[in-house]
Amino acid sequence: MSSTITSGQRLVLASVCAVAVSTIYAIQPVLEGAGSDLGLAESTLGWLVAIGQLGYFAGLVLLVPLGDVLDRRKLIVGHLILAGAGATITSLAPSGVIAGAGLAVAGLFAVVVQITVAYVAATSPAGERGRNIGTVTSGVVLGILVVRVLAGVLGDSVGWRAVYAVLAVLCIALALIAHLTLHPDVRPVRARYRDVLATPVRLVVTDRLFLSRGLIAFFLFASFGTLWSGLALPLGAAPWHLGTSAIGLFGLAGLIGAVAASRAGVWADAGHARTVTGWSLALLAASWMLTTRTTPTLWLLVMGVVLLDFAVQAVHVSNQHLLTAAHPERSSSVIGAYMAFYSLGSALGATTTTWAYTSAGWWASCVLGAVYAVAALAVWALARHATASPLTTPVPEEFAGP
Template structure:
């Protein structure tokens, strides 16, 4: 068998990657609209339940660091198919958990194993023609972000009607269906890297230390996702307060609005051909920050929350696509390792934002969350400005 010839990136294959990415990553976010229900069912505090989301993100960061680099060392399809088995067991474990600490353990394992989308994204970047790379990444990333936001719609609705456990039983069933489709349709992609796992991880650290563009993207992504996670983790608690007094289904419905924002950002690839990377990224980061000012001015009204969510998700998706497009142009043969550095930083930022938002909520409610979100947004913008010289080349 000729392993040197790459498979063709067809439209059906690209859509399979996008849809699978969304449905797999959704497992990490089903818990967010359900946190209040879990807290009531297990008779624990809301801040303790909020740690479920944090531990899921920490698990995801750990999976990005330890599992995703294997995509440069082993056959990609085989790695993905095996990982799906562990996703199924982890999600089923949450559904069957009888204590908060059991949920903590299985939530961490769910995050650890649900890194398949971060194997699909470099795969799409590697198989795509250079002129189509940003658009291909954008489509898979749109599937990913729609999965993140759509998961809140589904889990909010299911949780309200059938209880929080039902959502994770459904998620286990979805995982089995995806496993069949991936086993059937995904082509094999053979690695180029021939070294050991230890040397592979050493090369990850080497890229992290020596590539300024990767460093800039990793820090921008971490701070922006910290801000993004602070909002979405706290939204369910904010809506449960007066004047809204809303349940999990309303918090989940906000995912529809976020999905609209994510879809609007798909065209960023076309803009990237006309506007410089530095200016376009700075523009979207300022747009992201403006969403927090909208939340500050009108966080007690539905229409301002809706407007802010649309703006926040457009800007988040656009900057994320720009970040990944910039790093995948550095060393195409090491895309999984580059993505490991970026996405590990990204989800460490997300877990930090989730933790600080939960902590701030317990002390200062919505005003504390606003401070966390604005603070991380400003840090991201400062990083972008600090690295501006590398984009002047």
Template sequence: MSVTSHSACALPYRAPGWLILLFSVASGLAVANVYFAQPLLASMAADLHVSTQAIGSVVTVTQAGYAVGLLLLVPLGDLIDRRWLISAMMFAASLALTVVGFSGAFSALLVGMLATGLMAVVVQVFVASASALSPPGERGKAVGAVTGGIVLGILLARLAAGALADLAGWRAIYRLSAALIFIMAVVLWRVLPSQKAHAQKRGYRQILLSVMQLWITVRVLRVRAVLAMLIFMSFSLLWTGLVLPLSAAPWFFSHTQIGLFGLAGVAGALAALKAGRWADRGYGERTSGLALFILVVSWLPVSMAGSSMLLLIVGIVLLDFAVQAVHVTNQSLIFAARPEAASRLVGAYMVFYSAGSGAGALLATMTYDRWGWAGVCLTGALVSLSAFIFWLLTRYSGK
């Protein structure tokens, strides 16, 4: 039996803490599916007989599916009951993961990963739900909590994927995740409150067109979306490219060992979770500027991966702190601008996140193939510097 219907209550429904926690856990499980592949690329390439350069398309195709889902599926959260939408997407995600887990050809893998990315956008419906079910003064806190689950899912995905790959092959993690996502879908269907859509009198076509209208009229959405594209391009350059030097000389690390580096990212990302509260208090721009500066600097210790594990770990902590601090601040500022359009806002914003992640993954494998780890780090530093300069230009160009 589900929690009391939000649409049926005379007074605004306020999500209990356990429901926000459930959103966080479910978000972590769902988003992890997008990132399992990163430490497994070498194994996938060997098993399916494709080149190092070509295998990067696995991540790119997944992000392409994510981008399409952001445009076509996430805005539905402002049109239909989010309880129905979330449950349907979680069941579909379980099916897509089953296809990936049993794929025997590269083409089948790509189709499964495309569908996995498409359904993984359910995490943005969770974010929008957490914001909508929270009082105005606590929205940043709720978004930060769910984003924390997403961050943990992204970073721990590499560790889980690496460990299971060493034990049972690269397909094992996808089969396990298919089962877990199915169970979570059942739980969510039973406990989620019904959420009446703000724009339910509109048609689907009108909802999609209104996303473009929001893009034109909400300046903070445009600015923060571009920042998202650049910071997650930098993020993806690191995490897609890192597996290549660590699995080669002089380290020759196993999948599990490579996955452990995700724990360093967790430390940095968790430190950034208060960014939502800082944004609630009016410090969004200061947080963004400091974090973007740290992002640029982080690539220096990251570039030492071939000679110093300590410096690499320091760089990973700094980079993940910077990326997640900006990301949480971005969402807090966007939701504050138009809280009634949360699903459409986050969909429009996250398209740029997905575009940056996909481009970064492709750049990482292509750049490493030609110029090695130094080339990847230089590219990452230039992308990060571009983000910082863009923030400076938009910060002082008026509202």
């Protein structure tokens, strides 16, 4: 079903993405305070971050494919309520075990983001699909970046539990608004759940477009994770010694770049998704030359953050536009499988940036981030010039290459 999505509905859908993804990343700026309050040893704090990511990965595999089976509007409403329940458990948790359980539940149902993107792709006219996906997925980056600012401020002034209490209220409120404002997702034929579960493996084996875009996403978000999981380390050290709230404000710089890249959806609608991917990945690699400079001023670092987030969002929107257009009948399954690459790449970046920083300093983390960006650019270049494989699933000519 295709129908024009109003500006009000786009705002609701973007807000759903922003709030849902915030339930995963809100723990990072307040990790030290949460660990102290819950009586956790410093060596175990990483699990509070990892448990939400693990829940999210499980949701990508098990829950996102439901979007090809059930009414996506109902799934959006239900998943928001359950993500809110996870945030509530976290805010009230008396121990680290209960907090971990709440974070796992919130992460599991935060995949409402991918259900939302699939809903937008399925209900948008072809000429508006890229613009709508670009607007809605801007909410994802907005959530990841802005929650760092809000969590830092709330954590310093009220306490870390207030962060999750606010997110719980927002999830429930958005569930009600989504129920009242979104169109039902009516489809004459629905897939079977067991069939859509097999979609990721089938895509990796048979679909050249999906594999290339998935690998690009893997390295793209490894580069993204290298920056945002490691940036607090040099900023909190000499000569700056910035606190949680001040470090969180750097999310505003990333937000500028991400919002500017919402235009990528319009470019994709005009048939420029492949070209946008190439120059955006080149820009991503170049941004690390600015990001590595943290003295004598932070302005070059800020410029690098803006460029990096612009490039990441532009490529991310282009990827999703191409994949949902090539597989309209399996948009939920395709987005879920694609985001598995995103999740693994983010985890790789988060893990390796701390190792690089501990070993050789911030410059080593920046080299690592640039290497991931160049790897993504190499995948794009190789796939663009590769001859079509006999195993490649036929797709419309405009989507035949990366």
